[in-house]
Amino acid sequence: MDDTMSLHTSKTGLTSFFKKFSSEERYRATAVAVNKVRFSSPKERGLAESVRVALEEGNFHLLKEFTNFLRQAELNDDDFLVIVKDAKKIVYSLTPDFVHVIECLLSLNWKQRNSEIIQVYTEFYIDIMVTHNRYLPMGISKLIVHWIPDDLDESDWLNGCPSESTRLVLKPIHEVxxxxxxxxxxxxxxxxxAISAKFPYFKKPAHVTAGYLFNVLWIIEYKPMFEELILQLVLQKLVVLDVNAPRDEIGSESDDEDDKMKAAPLFQKDDLSADSLAPTANTVKHPVGKTLDISLLMLYRFFDSKCRIHQNSNDQQRWTANRLFKMLLHIFDEVLLPSHNTHHVQFVLFYVTSIRFAYSESFLDLLWKKVQNPNISAIIRHTAVGYMASFLSRARFLPLRIVIYYLKELSKWAHNYIDDSGEYNQNCSLKAHLVFYSVCQAVFYLIAFRARDLTANSKGLLFLQSLQLSRLAMCHLNPLRYCLAPVATAFAGFTRTYQLAYCHTVLERNARRKLATVYGHDKCMPEETLESFFPFDPYLLKLSNKYIKANYMEYQCNDKDDYMDSSIDEHLSRKRAASEILEEDDFILADKRQNHLELSKCQQLDK
Known part of the structure; x- marks a missing residue:
């Protein structure tokens, strides 16, 4: 009998009941069995079976296991395809009760799969969005997240342009x-x-923001209905970048590279050559400034492609260009004009207006209407005047007749204001007459900046005589009192040189009044001065400057620029402190420099 049992066992290969297992072998066998149950079961059961059990039996246990499997597993192409095909078959059953598994399905890494998988997944994605619109916010957000480049993907994005492989990966996302x-x-x-919520933080690396902006502008290509809202959003985000990239921090890079900290005298010739603005680096070193530089470069490219009209442009293209500019003008009114302390983002208007003269006319007309409108706040009117003066001074593409026209209109408005204010009006505070003082400063600034053009012939001098500058400068409201000191000094010297007005007596009286006030109070309290807001001051960004420099007016010294006050000239020629802004071409030097001179005089009086 024993022999029979032994023979049977050896033939069948069965282990004898009496054979003992070691504890180590038993533990290993148990672990293998447990692992097979944990990881194989959800995959073998599949999505369709898990959903069926949940719907028919009310048991969501299998579905939870399958959801965890999707979150943890690294699916190969075959498994991915099976799951997505199952999901597409039961798309009508995937009601909001299955939100967790749907979130996992929409989060799958599908961008770099083969074309068959991308096609099937795309169909599923659209089906689930159309069938159950409760999933729309989640689905759209999941798509737009793919627009944000990874922090380490800088090599795939050159100045906001993706590599060919990156573009191919992004294309299916936009198609969906x-x-x-x-x-x-x-x-x-x-x-x-979703676009607004996912916009990268302004301190993110430049290629991250630029890559996202590339995708944001891409959507306009296939859905033009987004133009206005997207452009408004983009400019709002660029304003944030702009105010976090101060001119002094960007300008200080040139100081460090060249070790040149000499102050530029009033009306020094601009040093804005290509060499000075394009050193060894492609763009500025300031991280936020670099992001702004690349972003503006992309925006200039966009408007150049949309607003530039060629000889062979058809009526539709002309209509589209004009519509886009009107849209931009409205966005400027809503976003840029009320914004404070921006330095570069407003150059979008400067560039677009350079494309067509009609755009420049519309821009100036908008500003001039705001200046004249008493129902608009004084600060907005003050800002509009600054835009007018800076644009008329700096825009090389504007014919001189436009400069003359608005110079005449500004002067006429100021004279009418003087007439209406009454000769015995003693309230000459800056707050009470902010717009008037702004207009006067704009006139003085514009005449001083464009002196060479305005005095090129006798006709120009006759025009300047017709402006009655003497009455304007020496009226009872005393506009020279509140002007920036460099502007007032330069204007006084210019008008004396050409015998248009004699303002130095007023300047001296204002200076004595200021010093007497300070001495009487035994402390230095600088008088109120108009804010030096000239939005088209020199452009410091290097990469995008190629769209600006050809149309930008650099200051050119007049042969008769010998009219500066010697004390001011000596002070402005001193070496600048490291903390001051380097504005090599701008004859509006920082107010604090002038205040420093006044404080020095006060200290001498105290001694």
């Missing part, structure tokens, strides 16, 4: 979004909200 917007118009607002 395009089809969703076509099928579900209600997704429009969700897309705008």
């Amino acid at each position: 979004l395009n089809r969703i917007l076509t099928a579900v118009p209600m997704a429009f607002d969700l897309v705008i909200d």
Whole structure:
């Protein structure tokens, strides 16, 4: 009998009941069995079976296991395809009760799969969005997240332009979004909200923001209805970049490189040559300034392609260009004009207006209407005057007749204001007459800056005589009192040289009044001065400057520029402190420099 049992066991290969296992072998066998249950079960059961059990039996245990499997597993192409095909078959059953598994499915890494998988996944994505619109916010957000480059992907983005491989990866994402917007118009607002919410933080690396901006502008190509809202959003975000990239921090880079900290005298010739603005680096070193530089470069490219009209442009292209400019003008009014302390983003208007003269006319007309409108706040009117003066001074593409026209209009407005204010009006505070003082400073600034053009012939001198500058400068409201000192001094010297007015007596009286006030109070309290807001002061960004420099007016010294007050000239020629802004071409030097001179005089009096 024993022999029979032994023979049977050896033939069948069965282990004898009496054979003992070691504890180590038993533990290993148990672990293998447990692992097979934990990881194989959700995959073998599949999505369709898990959803069926949940719907028919009310048991969501299998579905939870499958959801965890999707979150943890690294799916190969075959498994990915099976899961997505199953999901597409049961798309109508995937109600909001299955939000967790849907979130996992929409988060799958599908961008770099093969074309078959991308096609199947795209169809599923659109089906789920159309069938269950409750998933729209999540689905759109998941798509737009793919627009944000990784922090380490800098090599794939050169100045905001993706590599060919990156562009191919992004294309299916935009195709899905395009089809969703076509099928579900209600997704429009969700897309705008998602684009705004996902916009990178301003301190992110430059290629991250630029890559995201590339995708944001891409959507306009296939859905032009987004133009105005997207451009407004983009300019709002660029304003944030601009105010966090101060001129003094960007300008100090040139100081460090060249070790030149000499102060530029009033009306020194601009040093804005290509060599001075394009050193060894492609763009500025300031991290936020670099982001702004690349972003503006992309925006200039965009407007150049949309607003530039060629001889062979058809009526549709002309209409599109004009519509886009009107849109930009409205955005300027809503976003840029009320913004404070911006230095570069407003050059978008400077560049676009250089494309067509009609755009420049519209821009100036908008500003001039705001200046004249008493129902608009004084600070906005003051800002509009600054834009006018700076634009008329710096825009090389403007014919001189436009400069003369607005110089005449500004002067006429100021004279009318003097007439209406009454000769015995003693309230000459800056706050009470802010717009008037702003207009006067604009006139003085514009005449001083464009002196060479305005005095090129006898006709120009006759025009300047017709402006009655003497009455304007020496009226009872005393506009020279509140002007920036360099502007007032330069204007006084210019008018004396050409015998248009004699303002030095007023300047001396204002200086004595200021010193007497300070001495009487035994402390230095600088008088109020108009804010030096000239928005088109020299452009410091290096990469995008190629779109600006050809149309930018550099200051050119007049042969008769010998009219500066010697004390001011000596002070302005001193070496600048490291903390001051380097504005090599701008004859409006920092107010604090003038205040420093006044404080020095006060200290001498105290001694």
